Amino acid sequence: MKEKLGKQIFKNTFIFFLYIFSIELIVRFNTLSDIIGWPILRISFSSLILALIIGLIISVKNNLIKKIIATLVSTTIVVYAWVEVNLYFYLGFFMGVGNAEQGTKVIDYIKEYLTAAKSTTYLLLIPFILILIYYWYLEKKLKLKKLNKTVYFKFYIEKKSQKILTYFIVLIIIVILFFGYYYSLKVKFMQNELQSTNNLSLIRYPENSNLSVCQFGVIVYGITDLNSVIFKLNYNNDYVYTYLNEDIKSHITDYSRIIDDYSWKELILNETNNNYNNLNNYFINREITPKNEYTGLFEGKNLIMILMESANDILINEELFPNIYKLYNEGISFRNNYSPRNSCSTGNNEMTVITGLYTINNTCTANTYKRNTYYQSLFNHFNNIGYSTSSYHDYAEFYYSRRIIHANMGSQIYRNAPDLSIKWSSLYKEWPSDVDLIEKSVPYFINEDKFMAFLISVTSHQPYSVDSEYGNKNLDRLTQYNYSKPIKRYLSKLLELDAAIGLLMQKLEESGKLNDTVIVLFGDHYPYGISNKYLDEIMNYELINNEVDRTPLIIYNSEKEAEQIYKYTSLIDLAPTILNFFNMNYDPRLYLGNDIFSDYDDRVIFADGSWQNKNGFYSSTNSKFINSINNDFTYNNEELIQINYEINLKQKMSSLAIKNNYFNYLENGLKIYPKIEETLEPVIEE
Numbered sequence: 001m002k003e004k005l006g007k008q009i010f011k012n013t014f015i016f017f018l019y020i021f022s023i024e025l026i027v028r029f030n031t032l033s034d035i036i037g038w039p040i041l042r043i044s045f046s047s048l049i050l051a052l053i054i055g056l057i058i059s060v061k062n063n064l065i066k067k068i069i070a071t072l073v074s075t076t077i078v079v080y081a082w083v084e085v086n087l088y089f090y091l092g093f094f095m096g097v098g099n100a101e102q103g104t105k106v107i108d109y110i111k112e113y114l115t116a117a118k119s120t121t122y123l124l125l126i127p128f129i130l131i132l133i134y135y136w137y138l139e140k141k142l143k144l145k146k147l148n149k150t151v152y153f154k155f156y157i158e159k160k161s162q163k164i165l166t167y168f169i170v171l172i173i174i175v176i177l178f179f180g181y182y183y184s185l186k187v188k189f190m191q192n193e194l195q196s197t198n199n200l201s202l203i204r205y206p207e208n209s210n211l212s213v214c215q216f217g218v219i220v221y222g223i224t225d226l227n228s229v230i231f232k233l234n235y236n237n238d239y240v241y242t243y244l245n246e247d248i249k250s251h252i253t254d255y256s257r258i259i260d261d262y263s264w265k266e267l268i269l270n271e272t273n274n275n276y277n278n279l280n281n282y283f284i285n286r287e288i289t290p291k292n293e294y295t296g297l298f299e300g301k302n303l304i305m306i307l308m309e310s311a312n313d314i315l316i317n318e319e320l321f322p323n324i325y326k327l328y329n330e331g332i333s334f335r336n337n338y339s340p341r342n343s344c345s346t347g348n349n350e351m352t353v354i355t356g357l358y359t360i361n362n363t364c365t366a367n368t369y370k371r372n373t374y375y376q377s378l379f380n381h382f383n384n385i386g387y388s389t390s391s392y393h394d395y396a397e398f399y400y401s402r403r404i405i406h407a408n409m410g411s412q413i414y415r416n417a418p419d420l421s422i423k424w425s426s427l428y429k430e431w432p433s434d435v436d437l438i439e440k441s442v443p444y445f446i447n448e449d450k451f452m453a454f455l456i457s458v459t460s461h462q463p464y465s466v467d468s469e470y471g472n473k474n475l476d477r478l479t480q481y482n483y484s485k486p487i488k489r490y491l492s493k494l495l496e497l498d499a500a501i502g503l504l505m506q507k508l509e510e511s512g513k514l515n516d517t518v519i520v521l522f523g524d525h526y527p528y529g530i531s532n533k534y535l536d537e538i539m540n541y542e543l544i545n546n547e548v549d550r551t552p553l554i555i556y557n558s559e560k561e562a563e564q565i566y567k568y569t570s571l572i573d574l575a576p577t578i579l580n581f582f583n584m585n586y587d588p589r590l591y592l593g594n595d596i597f598s599d600y601d602d603r604v605i606f607a608d609g610s611w612q613n614k615n616g617f618y619s620s621t622n623s624k625f626i627n628s629i630n631n632d633f634t635y636n637n638e639e640l641i642q643i644n645y646e647i648n649l650k651q652k653m654s655s656l657a658i659k660n661n662y663f664n665y666l667e668n669g670l671k672i673y674p675k676i677e678e679t680l681e682p683v684i685e686e
Contacts, residue, residue, distance in 0.1 A: 005059060005166050012070075013048075013055030015134060019074060021047040022127040023081050024217040030120055031088050032214060032621060038190040043217040045181045050219065052174050056167065063140075070135045077219065078128040082121060084218050090116040090528065092341035092546075093607060094209040094218065096225040098363030099343045111465045112529030194623040194640050196609040196648035205233050207362045207655065210608040214621040225362065234659070255290040259587055266673035267666075279662050282653045286589035289576075294597040296583030298557060302517040303382070303452040303578070304504070307350055308497060310460045311523030312551050314538055315494060323502035324552070327521060331556030332563045334596070336614075337522075338570045339551040342607040345525035347400040349571050350456065353522065354378050354409050355663075356575035356591030358654040361607045369658050370405045375667040376590045378575055379410030382452040385584070388412065390445055391454040394422050394437035402456075411454065415441065429468045431493075434459040434500035442507050457500065460493040462529030470496050484534050490527055515558050520578065522571060523551030545617040545626060546606055555581075567602040568613050590663070592650050605647050620644070 024043050028035045058069045087095045090113050184190050185199040197208060199215055205228050206212035212221040227233070261284060268280045308315070318325040342348050347366035348359035355374045359365035374380070379389045391411040396418060397403060406414040417424040417432055420440040424432045434457040445451040459470050464486040471489035473496065478488045501521070508514040527535075532543045541547060553569060555577075572593030579586045580595040594600045603613040609620035616627040618640070625635055635643070657663065 005163055008059040009052075009055045009166070009170055011055075012058050013051045015051075015131060016054045016070075016073075017048050017051035019127050019131045020050055020077065020219065023077060023124060024219065026120075026123045026127075027081055027085050027213070027218045029123075030085050030118060038184075038192075039215050039217075042181065042184045042190065042215065043220075045177060045184060046217060046220045049174060049177045049181060052170060052177070056170050056174075067135050071132060074128060074131045078124055080222060081218050082124050084213075084222070085121050085124070086113060086117040088210075089118060089121075091343075091345075092549075093343070093361070094213050094221060095343070096206070096209055096362040097229045098225075098360075098368065112463050115465065116529070116531050192623050193637065194644060196620055196644045204228070207360065208608055208620075209362060210621050234656075253290070255292060255295075257288050257290055257588065259288060260675050262675050263670045263673040264666075267669040271669075275656060275660050276662070276665060279653065279657055279660070280666075282649075283589050289588045289595055289598045289600070291580070292595070292597050294595075295580050297560070298518045298581045299583040300450075300516075301557065301582075302450060302513060303387075303520070303582070304517060305353070305378075305452075305454045305520040305522075306501070306504075307346070307353070307454075307456045308460070308521055308523045308552070309346070309457045310462065310490075310525065310527040310529075311494070311497070312526045312535075312548075313540075314491070315498075315523075315552050320491065321494060321498040323498045323505065324521065324554075326505075327501070327519065327554050327556040328552065330562050331519075331554050332560065332565060334553040334565045334567070334569050336566055336568045336604075337551060337553035338546070338549045338568075338604045338606075338612065339523050339525050340546070340549055340570060340604065340606045341525055344399075345528075346456075347405075349524045350400075351405070351409075352571050353574045354454070356572065356593055357658065358572065358592055358605075358651050360655045360658060361651075364400075365658060366405055367401055369661070370401045371408065372658060372661045373408045373664045373667070374410070375663055376586070377409045378578060379406075379412075379452070379454075381579060381582075381584045381586060383410055383412065385450075387450045387452045388445060388448040389452045389454075390415070391456070392420065392437060392441040392444075393417065393456040393458065394420070394432040394434060394440075395424055395458045396426075406454075415444065429463055429466050429471075431458045431461045431468070431470065433470065434497045435503055438500045438503045438507070442504065446507065446511050446513060457497055459496045459500075460490065460527070462527065464489040464493075464527070464529055483537050486530055486534050487537055490530060517557070518581070519554075519556045520574070521552060521554040521556070522574065523553075525549070526551065545619070546604075546610065546612060549606070565596060566614075567596055568604050569596055569602065570604045572605070592654050603643075605650070609644065609647055609651065611643070611647060618643075 021044060024047060025035070028040075028043075054070075054073055058066045058073075060066050060069075084094045087093070185203060191199065195211070195215075197211065202208065202212055203216060203220075203224050206216075206221055206224045209221060209225070212224065216224070264280065264284055268277065268284070271277050271280060315321050315324050316328055318329075339345070339349055342359055342361060344364035344366065347364060351357070351359055351366045354377050356376070357374075360368075379391075382389050389410060389412045391402070391406045391414045393402060393414075393416045396416055402416065403414050420437070422432050422436045422440055437455060437457060441453070441455060445453045464471060468489070470493045472492065474492040475488055477495065478491055481488070481491075483491070504519070505514070508517055526548050532548065535543060535548070541550075553571075553574075570593070572591075573596050574593070576586075576588055576591040576593055576595040577597065579591075580597065588595065594602070596602075601613075603611045605611050606620075611618050611620075614628065615631055615633040615635075616625055618625045625640065627633060
């Protein structure tokens with residue numbers, strides 16, 4: 001006797017609901033400490049909707065076709081969920097379609113990717129195996145008992161018209177559930193007042209992938225992310241500003257930074273584009289931070305900035321890395337500095353350092369918006385005062401389009417490994433020598449009258465789980481240490497980086513340029529590919545919350561005495577800090593970080609909206625503030641809401657600015673309206 005259509009749909013819906021919901025619970029169990037709350041109810045709604053749609057599709061007469069479709073759908077779901085949850089452990093976030101280009105690079109470091117995963121992620125295989133067993137073996141053996149006729153009497157007539165009615169009723173149920181799901185995004189009791197982005201905005205444009213998975217589950221996140229890319233959706237901009245026309249003449253001091261806003265105000269008055277107007281009004285209303293005792297400290301000196309690949313606080317070791325330790329110990333060292341992970345941390349954090357902007361979380365911003373220009377960038381400020389600017393990297397143009405990106409950020413010339421005649425290999429495990437980077441790049445700028453050089457190292461890049469030239473080169477120097485092999489390979493690579501810094505110091509001293517040169521060292525991100533289990537062997541602090549993102553930041557000049565800074569800092573703060581050190585004619589409102597030596601509430605902001613300061617760590621996904629050790633300070637909800645609002649606003653406005661090439665627009669727009677020159681004499685406040 002043939003099974004009735006309604007019964008088929010019910011069974012398939014029930015099976016797939018259990019499957020999808022169990023997948024979501026396992027993902028949540030692995031990635032979030034909070035697995036109880038209103039989001040679970042919302043995720044159960046979406047699981048039921050998806051199950052009904054799938055149940056409708058696979059309720060076909062041909063049993064083989066049904067099995068094949070069920071297998072393909074369930075396989076797609078489990079593979080997607082497993083990839084996403086492991087990317088979370090590997091990179092610290094869930095990946096969207098906009099990151100697919102970088103995501104394909106995981107194939108190169110699959111071993112590190114797999115070892116970063118928790119064993120509990122393999123629980124995802126249990127519901128997958130069970131659903132396959134059901135459709136390919138148990139279904140034909142099991143006979144469900146007859147259900148109450150009051151529920152299914154409509155489905156027991158096998159006429160063609162009744163089949164149409166069945167499909168119609170199921171579609172009506174799906175529509176009703178959709179409305180219920182939409183209601184869950186709006187109803188007050190199901191919202192989190194501490195959440196930085198409301199659920200309606202988040203589901204429309206899930207740029208904050210971690211928060212989206214927290215609220216909607218990994219499958220709905222994937223669907224909404226794909227939808228936002230296909231239909232080019234963006235956040236609704238709810239922010240409207242009016243220029244605050246303050247009279248600054250009455251409180252000018254020696255430290256005042258005087259900026260004539262006439263041209264900008266005229267541009268605003270004549271602008272009709274809503275995005276540009278919102279951006280104009282946001283940036284012009286930001287605080288003009290004053291000068292301070294560090295302003296001009298390095299004015300007229302040369303600048304060398306070095307991005308240290310995969311560098312974390314392991315580098316601060318006098319015995320192993322004497323050259324970097326010397327700069328750390330004798331320079332300005334930042335003891336609470338972080339390099340927040342994001343969709344492609346090297347390229348994006350490099351961009352953040354040069355432009356002072358937050359990158360966009362769901363895409364590799366540096367590549368996606370490589371045609372943008374930034375007149376406020378570090379390169380361009382040094383260009384404006386006659387410096388020779390250049391940038392260098394000891395690898396080929398593979399991951400990032402630096403030849404285009406750096407030119408559009410103002411670097412007068414960019415040279416990579418082939419340009420510098422540095423030996424390099426296309427084999428993923430083999431990376432060139434940073435010593436070669438110094439040897440080959442320094443002659444290009446060392447004899448310039450004034451120079452700014454940006455160097456990007458690569459030797460210490462993963463993988464650390466396999467043998468490689470520089471991973472093995474210095475292992476004989478590490479025999480006395482009882483560390484695991486991946487840690488020793490990492491240290492071996494860092495020894496090459498330290499040797500490169502030593503060579504740079506030697507070349508600067510030989511050329512007589514050491515005293516007149518400022519060296520800035522910073523890490524792009526922690527060493528991906530080394531699990532916390534291994535890092536715990538050598539780190540001198542516990543890797544809880546986002547502590548794995550701690551990285552060195554050093555600013556060194558031989559004529560500046562040593563100083564330790566304990567403010568909470570990150571790479572977003574570097575551009576305004578350097579511009580202040582060199583006494584540049586810059587507008588601090590255009591940088592979303594802070595001059596570290598100005599007066600502000602210091603905190604580190606992570607890509608998902610979480611933040612860290614001296615009082616503790618706030619998790620945006622769990623909406624919880626965790627106090628620092630031996631600290632009982634707490635924030636009330638109103639304070640947390642205000643902090644989260646300010647952070648979210650910064651990130652959204654930065655995203656909007658990048659997407660609309662705002663700084664190119666602003667540079668050209670300010671030229672249209674000539675400034676009215678006016679001299680303001682300082683009035684010293686008593």
